[in-house]
Amino acid sequence: MDTILNLGLNDISVEALAKKSGNPRFAYDSYRRLIQMFGDVVLDIPKNEFEHIFDEAKKKHGAKQDTELTPAALKEVIVAYKKLVLHHTGAEFPQDPDRQLTMARDAVFRSWNNERAKTYRRLNHIDDWLGTAVNVQAMVYGNLNETSGTGVGFTRNPANGEKEFYGEFLMNAQGEDVVAGIRTPVPISELQKQMPHVYGQLRDLTSRLEKHYRDMQDFEFTIQDGRLYMLQTRNAKRTGLAAVRIAIDMVRENLITIDEAVLRVEPNQIFDFLVPRLDEKGTVEVLAKGLPASPGAAVGQIVFTAAEAVKVHEKGTYKSIILVRAETSPEDIAGMNVASGILTSRGGMTSHAALVTRGMGKCCVAGAGDVTIDDKKKEMRVKGKVFHEGDWLSLDGTTGRIINGRLNTLPVNPDNPDLIQFMSWVDERRKLRVLANADIPRDAKQAQAFGAEGIGLCRTEHMFFAEDRLPHMQAMILAKTEEERRAALHHLLPMQRADFQGLLKVMGSYPVVIRLLDPPLHEFLPKREDLLVQIAKLESTKPHSPKLKELHRILERVEELHELNPMLALRGCRLGITYPEITEMQAHAIFEAAVTVKKSGSDPHLEIMIPLTTGPEEFKAQAAIIHGVAHDVFIKKGLSVEYKVGTMIELPRACIVADKIAADAEFFSFGTNDLTQTTFGISRDDCNKFLPAYLQQGIFKQDPFAVLDQEGVGTLIKMATNKGRSARRDLEVGICGEHGGEPESVKFCHRAGLDYVSCSPYRLLTARLAAAQAAIEEQKIFNPDLRTGNSK
Amino acid sequence: MDTILNLGLNDISVEALAKKSGNPRFAYDSYRRLIQMFGDVVLDIPKNEFEHIFDEAKKKHGAKQDTELTPAALKEVIVAYKKLVLHHTGAEFPQDPDRQLTMARDAVFRSWNNERAKTYRRLNHIDDWLGTAVNVQAMVYGNLNETSGTGVGFTRNPANGEKEFYGEFLMNAQGEDVVAGIRTPVPISELQKQMPHVYGQLRDLTSRLEKHYRDMQDFEFTIQDGRLYMLQTRNAKRTGLAAVRIAIDMVRENLITIDEAVLRVEPNQIFDFLVPRLDEKGTVEVLAKGLPASPGAAVGQIVFTAAEAVKVHEKGTYKSIILVRAETSPEDIAGMNVASGILTSRGGMTSHAALVTRGMGKCCVAGAGDVTIDDKKKEMRVKGKVFHEGDWLSLDGTTGRIINGRLNTLPVNPDNPDLIQFMSWVDERRKLRVLANADIPRDAKQAQAFGAEGIGLCRTEHMFFAEDRLPHMQAMILAKTEEERRAALHHLLPMQRADFQGLLKVMGSYPVVIRLLDPPLHEFLPKREDLLVQIAKLESTKPHSPKLKELHRILERVEELHELNPMLALRGCRLGITYPEITEMQAHAIFEAAVTVKKSGSDPHLEIMIPLTTGPEEFKAQAAIIHGVAHDVFIKKGLSVEYKVGTMIELPRACIVADKIAADAEFFSFGTNDLTQTTFGISRDDCNKFLPAYLQQGIFKQDPFAVLDQEGVGTLIKMATNKGRSARRDLEVGICGEHGGEPESVKFCHRAGLDYVSCSPYRLLTARLAAAQAAIEEQKIFNPDLRTGNSK
Numbered sequence A, B: 001m002d003t004i005l006n007l008g009l010n011d012i013s014v015e016a017l018a019k020k021s022g023n024p025r026f027a028y029d030s031y032r033r034l035i036q037m038f039g040d041v042v043l044d045i046p047k048n049e050f051e052h053i054f055d056e057a058k059k060k061h062g063a064k065q066d067t068e069l070t071p072a073a074l075k076e077v078i079v080a081y082k083k084l085v086l087h088h089t090g091a092e093f094p095q096d097p098d099r100q101l102t103m104a105r106d107a108v109f110r111s112w113n114n115e116r117a118k119t120y121r122r123l124n125h126i127d128d129w130l131g132t133a134v135n136v137q138a139m140v141y142g143n144l145n146e147t148s149g150t151g152v153g154f155t156r157n158p159a160n161g162e163k164e165f166y167g168e169f170l171m172n173a174q175g176e177d178v179v180a181g182i183r184t185p186v187p188i189s190e191l192q193k194q195m196p197h198v199y200g201q202l203r204d205l206t207s208r209l210e211k212h213y214r215d216m217q218d219f220e221f222t223i224q225d226g227r228l229y230m231l232q233t234r235n236a237k238r239t240g241l242a243a244v245r246i247a248i249d250m251v252r253e254n255l256i257t258i259d260e261a262v263l264r265v266e267p268n269q270i271f272d273f274l275v276p277r278l279d280e281k282g283t284v285e286v287l288a289k290g291l292p293a294s295p296g297a298a299v300g301q302i303v304f305t306a307a308e309a310v311k312v313h314e315k316g317t318y319k320s321i322i323l324v325r326a327e328t329s330p331e332d333i334a335g336m337n338v339a340s341g342i343l344t345s346r347g348g349m350t351s352h353a354a355l356v357t358r359g360m361g362k363c364c365v366a367g368a369g370d371v372t373i374d375d376k377k378k379e380m381r382v383k384g385k386v387f388h389e390g391d392w393l394s395l396d397g398t399t400g401r402i403i404n405g406r407l408n409t410l411p412v413n414p415d416n417p418d419l420i421q422f423m424s425w426v427d428e429r430r431k432l433r434v435l436a437n438a439d440i441p442r443d444a445k446q447a448q449a450f451g452a453e454g455i456g457l458c459r460t461e462h463m464f465f466a467e468d469r470l471p472h473m474q475a476m477i478l479a480k481t482e483e484e485r486r487a488a489l490h491h492l493l494p495m496q497r498a499d500f501q502g503l504l505k506v507m508g509s510y511p512v513v514i515r516l517l518d519p520p521l522h523e524f525l526p527k528r529e530d531l532l533v534q535i536a537k538l539e540s541t542k543p544h545s546p547k548l549k550e551l552h553r554i555l556e557r558v559e560e561l562h563e564l565n566p567m568l569a570l571r572g573c574r575l576g577i578t579y580p581e582i583t584e585m586q587a588h589a590i591f592e593a594a595v596t597v598k599k600s601g602s603d604p605h606l607e608i609m610i611p612l613t614t615g616p617e618e619f620k621a622q623a624a625i626i627h628g629v630a631h632d633v634f635i636k637k638g639l640s641v642e643y644k645v646g647t648m649i650e651l652p653r654a655c656i657v658a659d660k661i662a663a664d665a666e667f668f669s670f671g672t673n674d675l676t677q678t679t680f681g682i683s684r685d686d687c688n689k690f691l692p693a694y695l696q697q698g699i700f701k702q703d704p705f706a707v708l709d710q711e712g713v714g715t716l717i718k719m720a721t722n723k724g725r726s727a728r729r730d731l732e733v734g735i736c737g738e739h740g741g742e743p744e745s746v747k748f749c750h751r752a753g754l755d756y757v758s759c760s761p762y763r764l765l766t767a768r769l770a771a772a773q774a775a776i777e778e779q780k781i782f783n784p785d786l787r788t789g790n791s792k
Helices: A013-019 A023-039 A047-063 A069-088 A097-112 A115-123 A175-180 A189-194 A194-214 A239-251 A257-264 A265-274 A306-315 A332-338 A353-358 A415-429 A441-449 A460-463 A470-478 A484-509 A528-541 A547-560 A573-579 A580-599 A616-637 A652-656 A656-662 A672-680 A692-695 A711-728 A744-752 A761-782 B013-021 B023-041 B047-060 B073-088 B097-111 B115-123 B175-180 B187-195 B195-214 B240-252 B258-264 B268-275 B305-317 B330-338 B352-360 B418-429 B443-447 B459-463 B470-478 B481-508 B528-541 B546-562 B573-578 B580-599 B614-638 B652-656 B658-662 B672-680 B691-696 B713-727 B743-751 B761-782
Strands: A149-154 A166-171 A215-225 A227-235 A275-278 A288-291 A293-294 A296-302 A320-327 A341-344 A363-367 A371-374 A380-384 A386-387 A392-396 A401-404 A408-410 A433-435 A455-459 A513-516 A603-609 A643-649 A667-670 A731-736 A756-759 B149-154 B166-171 B217-224 B227-237 B278-279 B286-291 B289-293 B297-303 B321-325 B341-344 B362-364 B372-376 B379-382 B385-388 B394-397 B401-404 B409-411 B433-437 B455-459 B513-514 B606-610 B641-649 B667-670 B733-734 B758-759
Touching: A013 A023, A013 B580, A023 A069, A023 A097, A047 A069, A047 A455, A097 A371, A097 B305, A115 B758, A149 A175, A149 B149, A166 A175, A166 A215, A166 A731, A166 B372, A175 B713, A194 A215, A194 A227, A194 B227, A239 A415, A239 B470, A257 A415, A257 B459, A265 A296, A265 A392, A265 A761, A265 B401, A275 A392, A275 B175, A293 A341, A293 A353, A296 A306, A296 A408, A296 B641, A306 A320, A306 A332, A306 B286, A306 B341, A320 A332, A320 A392, A332 B573, A341 A353, A341 A392, A341 B455, A353 A363, A353 A392, A353 A433, A371 B166, A371 B672, A386 B513, A408 A652, A415 A761, A433 A441, A433 A761, A433 B459, A433 B546, A441 A484, A455 A460, A455 A484, A455 A756, A470 A547, A470 A731, A484 A513, A513 A667, A528 A547, A528 B073, A573 A580, A573 B691, A580 A603, A580 A616, A603 A616, A603 A667, A616 B013, A643 A652, A643 A656, A652 A656, A652 A672, A652 B459, A652 B672, A652 B713, A656 A744, A667 B297, A672 B289, A672 B297, A672 B652, A672 B672, A692 B573, A692 B614, A711 A744, A711 B652, A744 A761, A756 A761, A756 B258, A761 B258, A761 B385, B013 B023, B023 B047, B023 B097, B047 B073, B149 B175, B149 B385, B166 B175, B166 B187, B187 B195, B195 B227, B258 B761, B268 B761, B278 B297, B278 B394, B289 B341, B289 B352, B297 B305, B297 B341, B297 B409, B305 B321, B321 B372, B330 B352, B330 B691, B341 B394, B352 B362, B362 B394, B409 B658, B418 B761, B433 B443, B433 B761, B443 B481, B443 B761, B455 B459, B455 B481, B455 B758, B459 B470, B470 B481, B470 B546, B481 B513, B481 B580, B513 B528, B513 B667, B528 B546, B573 B614, B580 B614, B606 B614, B606 B667, B614 B658, B641 B652, B641 B713, B652 B658, B652 B672, B658 B667, B658 B713, B672 B713, B691 B758, B713 B743, B743 B761, B758 B761
Parallel strands: A296 A320, A320 A341, A341 A363, A433 A455, A433 A756, A455 A513, A513 A603, A603 A643, A643 A667, A667 A731, A731 A756, B297 B321, B321 B341, B341 B362, B433 B455, B433 B758, B455 B513, B513 B606, B606 B641, B641 B667, B667 B733, B733 B758
Antiparallel strands: A149 A166, A149 A215, A215 A227, A275 A408, A288 A401, A293 A363, A296 A392, A371 A380, A380 A386, A392 A401, B149 B166, B149 B217, B217 B227, B278 B409, B286 B401, B289 B362, B297 B394, B372 B379, B379 B385, B394 B401
16 A cells, blocks of 8 residues: 655645744655655655665765754755656656645556556455555644654554554654664553553554454554544454464454354464464564565575585584575575575565475565575675675564564474364364375374364375385386286285375274375386486497496386376376276275274274276276275185275366266265366466466466366366266265365365365364354355344 | 087088988088087187198198098098097087087177177277177078089179179188188179079079168078078178269169268268279289278388388389388388388277378278288288288278289379269258368368368468478577567568468468467477487587587576476467467468458458467457457558457366357367367377277277267367357357367267367368268257158
8 A cells, every 4th residue: 555645745835834833844854755755656766766865965964863854954855856856757746736636646546556566466366356545634743743753553462462552653753764664663662651641542542443343453643742643443464373362362352253253364374373483572673574485484594595505504504594595496496405494585476486485394485575685795685784694584484574683483382272272163163074185194193183084185106105115116117017017016015005004093983085096107217318318428438338228128118108298198097997906906905904904903994096087987997996806805804894985086077977977986086286287278387387477467366276266177076066966965075186275275165065175284274264264154144144243 | 790600510410411412521511610610609719720620631632622522531620620629628519409509609699798899899889788699590501512602792882882793602612611712702793604593583682682771782692502592681881982972873763862872971981082092903812801090092012121111212122112010119100101001910990000100191901910920031921821022012991901912093083073973962961161270271272172161270380390480480489588589570470471371362261260379389499308318428428519508508498498298388378478479470470461362352251269278368368469469450551351369169167167258259169189188187199008908998988089079078068169159149169179070079069059160171071971961860850750761
């Protein structure tokens, strides 16, 4: 939101103001502020050119504080400012107050379409067509004299939610002085000492505002000559920790209902409980704010190149590294890997740095425009301060703040009593079950701690990448005959069995959905281009090396398996249909594990999932193998285990023929990653080449891999669910793509009538909360009393 | 269909038959035939083991003809045959006639599920669940004596359709002797001389049968002791040439209606008019039959390896080469390229040889099981004959026949009067318009000759691969800035303009649909792995070569553009949205060409097509550029041209939001290649790894890239058509994927209410015929009189 203060002043009225106030310094200061703000917001003149003139004036007149400039000095500044305006616009600074107002109004309307506003709306999913409003207020002057001032505050602590009056102010100042950081604002508690009456009024007013709006307020005020004016109040932004604490407190204070409390916390914010955060006791010097690209906190010493990061990490020079870059690229990966946190001055929420760090679960502040980085000079400049390699910095990836110096970090505390209280309300309200994607017992335990009601996706291939298994996996793939392949599978069987045993044991009687082998086989082999280069080098240097023959043998098979579009090639159930012995082996491992676990007194709840089906025929063929193996194992072991066989629904065709698939399949689980890829015809691995342009131009409102596309992919999901249930009334339907942990997508799943969502363990809290909110929102639609908030 | 003759004979009844017929040779011959056929069909004993025993006996007894074996010699054969049965089955040859009958009946039923039958059904799209019947007939003996015999025939010539009595027979023989080719059958005209009465009866009977069934008949008969017995009659198989000729003749003979005539020709058969065929005047020695993998004819000298083919082609040793391989692989491509025709002994209709030759438009007979090929010895054996390199062979890819020696080939004759007459009937009946996919004026002219009513798909990228353009295209891609890119595009503009001018001129006032740039950019750059290998070699041998720097520069950009799944990456309108200057250039070229053509007196009918849209936003963004350029060009040139802007519908999401797209788009053209890829999640380039297993196991009934998947992809097409027309009543809807030339798919398009199909020029006749048949079939449904064929 742009603000233009002091509007209406001109060469004539400024003299009147000087006379009337008896304070010429104040009048000229207000006029020069008008020209500066108007120049910046309305006339698009770079702010720093005004700042430069002002700084020069202060230097020339030996003024340390802005307020020390004399009226004469300020008049000089005004002349210089007006010259600057003429130079930039070819016209004089407008003297007619009406014209000033019209131009300012138009500039505010125009600002709706500037890049910054567009990006903000995109990140916050605000519709471009909403439009903005212009508010015209009478001026009160915080810079009138020493009994005037201005400040901002919160009715509660926005960082931790504690019920304390919180804020800061400056005497003899206007609004932007508090925000801009040129003068250091004073904690609001000081106001109580300086102007107890005003302080009392402020406390009274703001707590009435909080009661009226039934939410924590973020307010701005100005004091003119000892009299308090409220400029603005709004519901305050807050961290997840604060949101939960405040929601609970407000229920206890009878301000809001429990339903409202559950709706008050953004599901994504709950993630704040799962990442380290900064301990902000004492003074915190925020240097700048960038984009909150990847949540969490990092405190470390700065380094300017990835290579240097790797070097100091290996030497152990710095224990914790903050990698500072203009922007990152794939070559920086090694450096990013050893860093505790990443700070970039360019790039947005989908920049390389943002994507990679979120994948790594590492804190990142991206696109901090106020930070200038020179990796040649190894210098970082921000707000006039210069930082060098080894200087300490604290990053808050949850809010995007860059903080000077070395703060402590607070560890994760999932046993936080606020969280436990809040999540119990959440779970009482949600109807969707929430499961976790987990492949190994450790992750499964973690998932249970975060409230998982089962494993919704166990990817069996992840087990094959382990060092002791890869050779057998490779032997299986390189096999030329079914016999050779069976021999290699025979080695893998006991390992898979042990994996499944571990997982089923941990999960007790919770459901465990095991997906059969899914990825393209070449993922397990050396890369084709690496082999080609290796061979080319050897042939040029050691043409008689015996290694060449072996390399050629592997290359031959790699070439055979080489695929132009692996996402659309030999994977999923296509593997099990082409090589049925793979499905047989996996079924053996699963059922033998289940029987063993059941014998040890547990009650495994087993669901076997066939991936990437396009229709009922594939399902039938694979299910027949599974049922056959189950029968054999149960007879041999003298004990049978209940199980279901179902399928991933991750291709448009499967959605279209879902009724036919459901005739045999006992459950559906939507693989929305693949379903999004095929519905859009966009590969998630390749979309970074054009997705930025799409988001920039507003062609996509959101990255469809992050937020489920309800119109396209969602239509297919609803179609498949309805068709599936038309053929099998009790068909169990869930989702196990990454959308299963994204709030809007979870809410969609609730509305589409799914039974559960499955997501990565760290997204479980978010998914549970989103599910509860969806249930409450649905109730509201059917109960108008709830809709208007009159239920309390 | 399996036949078992002489059933019921055993050790006792054979003696009675000998006595009753007074011809022991005949009786023992019949008995040994029974054991052989029963052994083969019922007991699964390899046929060649019987043949070996029989051949040895003939050698031992100095018999040249089968009929020269004495009763005693035949008795020896019977003993040896019975031993063979005991050896293979562990049981005596069954003596009980009832048991023989039961076993034979079961074997015929079983045969429904053997591999050969399954493959046949798959190739001919016959449902697996139909089942078969067993027919039990009283025996008559063509091998009784010299006034007995057996034969097969057709009421018309099945090769060219001429109305002539056509067939062959053998005296003193049983049915399989005629077919097996051990004895050479005699043309049926001989029967007129030998047994004029029987011949007259046969002619009379078969012409009555033809009238009764109202179609050309394929019949089998046996003569026992001078008396004629009809064994079987059925509608005859015929070539496309014959089908058309017969259909026309039968209309003239008042046997069938014109509607029926149009339905009588298989749309794929019409292709026979467009490929060379063998001139079959004189005797034709069919060596064996394989699969008709790629239609047409080839006459040439045989060569056994691809390398040899390339060598003799370069030397000019043989003018026409037939490449003979057990099966082909990608290494054989060069050899296949120089050959006139390909013959393989293994592999089916979707084998490498079949796929590649169909793509090349080259004749191929594949999977000829009776042919044994030894490429080490450079020998081909078939039916006891041995062929060496340089021997002449004639292949008929339309029927799968392999013919000994050097036949002449008949050139293509599109002005064939039969064809013209037939197609005029076709065009009077069809409702779908038929357009062609063509990129250059030459192809457009060809398409017009085959009846194209416009160009349904002009792929502009094909123009960029030309040698004089590639460097500019590469410069455009390698450009680092928009300016550099615009400079390169500036070079391409006049070339594109000239292309479009040529095309629009040729097509007159017919519609021409031009698709904007579609393929991934890296297709125009050197291959990544080639660069890597080149660099690796240079670095090992000439590390200071100046070429290295340039190679690295190209590699860098190639790496940037490298995509894991190019089908799902930066292509289609994503190019134009990421680099709008490409769309601008293409629009300029198109409109400038159209204006020039219009000024020269023509009336171009222009449709610009935006590829790969996922929703209305992309369409709007690209259409805005196109309309802007059109406006500029029309003003500058002082003349405007009518045009439409529409889109390819080739992604599932586009089908789902088709109503929103149609709010702006003036036409839809289904790109069913891509739509099939994304609906199934299967890449056409990679499916050869698992499609054979899918077809083999019956999981897919057909290759969905060859025959449109009506259930899945078809549902999306219908959805998009209905949604699109709900938003824009006069929306023009067509299809331009390769399915546009496949009969079943064309019929689907008719039923789905499309306006047109567009296919490659050589598929136009097929598409026209299929469209007419669809119209007639639809009428039948609504007019029961037509349905029962009573309309005549």
